[in-house]
Amino acid sequence: MPVVRDLRVLLQLPDFRRLLVVRLLSQGADGVYQVALAAYVVFSPEKQASPTAIASAMAVLLLPYSLLGPFAGVLLDRWRRRQVLLHGNLLRAALATGTALLVVARVPDWLFYASALSVTAVNRFVLAGLSASLPRVVDSPDRLVMANSLSPTAGTLAATAGGGLAFVVRLVAPEGTSSDAVVVLLGAVLYLAAALCSLRMPLDLLGPDVRTPRTELRATLLATARGLAAGLRHLAERRTAARALAAMTLMRFCYGALTVTVLMLCRHAWAETESDGLALLGLAVAVSGAGFFAAAVVTPWAVARLGRLGWIVACATAAAVLEPALGLPFERVPMLVAAFVLGLTTQGAKIATDTVVQSSVDDGFRGRVFSLYDVLFNVAFVGAAGVAALMLPPDGRSPALVVTVALIYAVVAAALVGLRRP
Numbered sequence: 001m002p003v004v005r006d007l008r009v010l011l012q013l014p015d016f017r018r019l020l021v022v023r024l025l026s027q028g029a030d031g032v033y034q035v036a037l038a039a040y041v042v043f044s045p046e047k048q049a050s051p052t053a054i055a056s057a058m059a060v061l062l063l064p065y066s067l068l069g070p071f072a073g074v075l076l077d078r079w080r081r082r083q084v085l086l087h088g089n090l091l092r093a094a095l096a097t098g099t100a101l102l103v104v105a106r107v108p109d110w111l112f113y114a115s116a117l118s119v120t121a122v123n124r125f126v127l128a129g130l131s132a133s134l135p136r137v138v139d140s141p142d143r144l145v146m147a148n149s150l151s152p153t154a155g156t157l158a159a160t161a162g163g164g165l166a167f168v169v170r171l172v173a174p175e176g177t178s179s180d181a182v183v184v185l186l187g188a189v190l191y192l193a194a195a196l197c198s199l200r201m202p203l204d205l206l207g208p209d210v211r212t213p214r215t216e217l218r219a220t221l222l223a224t225a226r227g228l229a230a231g232l233r234h235l236a237e238r239r240t241a242a243r244a245l246a247a248m249t250l251m252r253f254c255y256g257a258l259t260v261t262v263l264m265l266c267r268h269a270w271a272e273t274e275s276d277g278l279a280l281l282g283l284a285v286a287v288s289g290a291g292f293f294a295a296a297v298v299t300p301w302a303v304a305r306l307g308r309l310g311w312i313v314a315c316a317t318a319a320a321v322l323e324p325a326l327g328l329p330f331e332r333v334p335m336l337v338a339a340f341v342l343g344l345t346t347q348g349a350k351i352a353t354d355t356v357v358q359s360s361v362d363d364g365f366r367g368r369v370f371s372l373y374d375v376l377f378n379v380a381f382v383g384a385a386g387v388a389a390l391m392l393p394p395d396g397r398s399p400a401l402v403v404t405v406a407l408i409y410a411v412v413a414a415a416l417v418g419l420r421r422p
Helices: 002-011 014-043 051-076 081-105 109-136 141-172 177-198 217-236 239-269 274-306 308-327 332-360 363-391 399-420
Strands: none
Touching (some): 002 014, 014 051, 014 109, 014 177, 051 109, 051 239, 051 363, 081 109, 081 177, 141 177, 217 239, 239 308, 239 363, 239 399, 274 308, 274 332, 308 332, 363 399
């Protein structure tokens, strides 16, 4: 297989191997920590999980990625990136250990969320540092293309594996807050391992070049903010890209609202115990992940036949029809089928949207537009959780929410059909 061959070539580079190990351990710890946070908020026996609590957890997990992302690169061009990986993972190990202690102590929720927010905020710098370091550990532009394709994918798989490990540990551990603390401590151990592995790389290996002239930090941050505003104006002038991005934002909103619905169903409607509910949630996540994988296989074929906007229309239309048909009974098997369908349609539309934006936006604005894309993508998910918190009853059965989501999908499809017609 070409992917296996490319990976074999990259693994012959010792510095690339060392950086990849740090990425795998770091993102594996992310997966563990995120599942630990979700399990504590939703499935702890002493907590009566609510949509509001779930919305708060999603905000903690996602907003730091978006709000800090555009500015992380400014600081990464000033600090040694090896030290960012070392100190960032050490800090996260310490903060995660503190989070475990807070779980055992049963502190007020705001203090727990503040600790979790600190961990995920540091994560933005570590992930950006891993990406910025890749050119320093490969020896040719061709291999850099392969590295940019394979390394983040390997990190995503590591995060998924970490989440799966956390599910297993949480299910076999004794009931109560101690099981949540054990999972959080597992994440802390993996963060510590990532920090120690970063020491295998020389201090200056990952850059940045100390000879690069540096402007005043305040001026650089202001320039970054102005650049994002210029990217927004540029996007407004690219009608096709702007419409595709708006459509994807709405579809991400729908996916977020239904994610909260499934969480509440797993917690209150489908299972008699917290362990059974957590197992059902793990199954739902796996089924949705299978839909994401199917989208990666199907989308190139579909785009070749329907076009990029045509495939987004097809995804939105399929979701508008199948989501209420499968979701309104609020039964396990139909809802799991819906999780697969929505995983496929959401990721399929995102792949097509990425391509539309890449091809429609000038190269000089592409980075800024994708930073805005990242902000919209995650803010839509958190906003959806907030709306779901207002509409969902405690057991998660809300026909009004399911119908509203179907209508949004239908509006997206109709709007893009109107855009394609001229």
